[in-house]
Amino acid sequence: MSNTTAALEAAVAVVIENLPKDGQAQTNRQRVYGERAFAQVLKLLAPRIRHFIRQYGLAAHWDDAEQCCAIGVHRAIQAYDPERAQFTTFVNWQLRGELQSLRFRVMTDQRPSAKKVEATTVSLHAISVGAEGEANTLDSMIEDEFALERTEAAAGEHLAVKTREALLDAYVEHLRGVAMEQMKRRARNARSVQVQDPRLPRYRAGAAIIDPAEIAELEEKLDAQRRMVARRLSDDAADLDVECDPQERERQRQVAKRAAKTIADIAANDPRFGGMFERPRAQPRRRASDTVEPVASVLPDHNAPHNRLSRVIAVIPAPTPDSPEIDRDECDAALTPGTVRSR
Numbered sequence: 639m640s641n642t643t644a645a646l647e648a649a650v651a652v653v654i655e656n657l658p659k660d661g662q663a664q665t666n667r668q669r670v671y672g673e674r675a676f677a678q679v680l681k682l683l684a685p686r687i688r689h690f691i692r693q694y695g696l697a698a699h700w701d702d703a704e705q706c707c708a709i710g711v712h713r714a715i716q717a718y719d720p721e722r723a724q725f726t727t728f729v730n731w732q733l734r735g736e737l738q739s740l741r742f743r744v745m746t747d748q749r750p751s752a753k754k755v756e757a758t759t760v761s762l763h764a765i766s767v768g769a770e771g772e773a774n775t776l777d778s779m780i781e782d783e784f785a786l787e788r789t790e791a792a793a794g795e796h797l798a799v800k801t802r803e804a805l806l807d808a809y810v811e812h813l814r815g816v817a818m819e820q821m822k823r824r825a826r827n828a829r830s831v832q833v834q835d836p837r838l839p840r841y842r843a844g845a846a847i848i849d850p851a852e853i854a855e856l857e858e859k860l861d862a863q864r865r866m867v868a869r870r871l872s873d874d875a876a877d878l879d880v881e882c883d884p885q886e887r888e889r890q891r892q893v894a895k896r897a898a899k900t901i902a903d904i905a906a907n908d909p910r911f912g913g914m915f916e917r918p919r920a921q922p923r924r925r926a927s928d929t930v931e932p933v934a935s936v937l938p939d940h941n942a943p944h945n946r947l948s949r950v951i952a953v954i955p956a957p958t959p960d961s962p963e964i965d966r967d968e969c970d971a972a973l974t975p976g977t978v979r980s981r
Contacts, residue, residue: 642682643726649678650725653715679711686726687733694737699744703737710736802871805911808904809897810864817856821848863893870894 656672658664664672680687687707696703710732718728825848870890905911938945 643724646679646682646725647720649675649682650715650718651720653679654718657716676712676715679715680708683707683711683729686730690733690737694741695745696737696741699740702744703740706736706740707733801911802868805901805905806864806868806871808908808910809867809901810860812900812904813860813863814856817860818848821852821856863897866890867894867897871898 652675653672656664656668656675658668687704690707691697691700691703694703711729714725714729714732718725871894
């Protein structure tokens with residue numbers, strides 16, 4: 639047995655000794671010793687691995703071939719039995735099998751069926767130069783049919799989340815403003831308190847100062863209500879219905895219902911969310927004294943007096959003995975009732 643073979647057997651024994659036993663977790667010490675011994679095994683097998691890579695014609699895929707050989711060594715250590723053969727003999731078949739499998743995967747043009755059609759294996763990550771001199775890979779040139787749908791869906795979901803958070807912040811700010819106004823009003827309406835100092839008036843009005851404890855309690859309530867409303871408005875509402883008891887579930891539903899109504903009013907009136915709702919345009923208010931200016935037009939006014947069609951009705955009187963002679967047909971037509979002549 640050569641020195642290399644003996645060192646390889648010792649390193650493999652250390653790796654097997656530090657492998658996790660059945661039903662037991664591997665300790666940190668065993669993991670460190672096992673990794674060091676496995677690195678030593680790969681170092682001792684490096685000349686053999688290089689020889690097999692060149693033998694199978696995988697020099698163009700050196701990194702992939704080395705990874706496959708490392709996998710083969712790991713499998714050989716797990717299945718190795720020192721009583722049946724030496725590790726150098728056992729690991730050769732594992733390396734050959736992994737490299738043969740890799741060659742069939744990356745060099746499909748070497749098969750007889752591929753040679754008939756003159757097929758050539760091309761890597762998707764190989765860099766090619768485009769018509770304008772840009773460097774691209776085949777992987778980047780493959781069109782994704784669903785990229786636009788996924789992009790729009792992700793953008794819509796992101797916009798919905800951001801809008802929901804902004805609406806919740808506006809809702810909490812609205813509640814905070816209402817509560818602070820009530821506390822200020824309550825502080826201003828506080829009754830007069832008796833003063834113990836004889837130099838001051840016996841009774842004086844209390845200072846309109848809000849208790850910091852009330853403000854802290856208000857912030858806690860607002861934070862809890864915001865989380866509850868956010869959970870009701872999100873996809874976790876089903877889990878919330880399962881967790882809570884019926885009374886608590888109904889209370890939270892009512893709170894979320896009132897909050898949704900307030901949020902809808904905020905979204906309809908707040909200019910930040912103006913694009914979310916279609917609101918009619920405000921019409922300008924007109925007074926009775928306001929005059930409407932006529933709309934200028936390039937066409938003439940057809941209602942003007944000089945543009946109206948004039949009608950002239952001619953009535954021919956009956957002939958008399960002193961009048962000159964007229965045409966009999968014209969006279970009959972003139973005496974016919976309802977006859978109108980236009981000029």
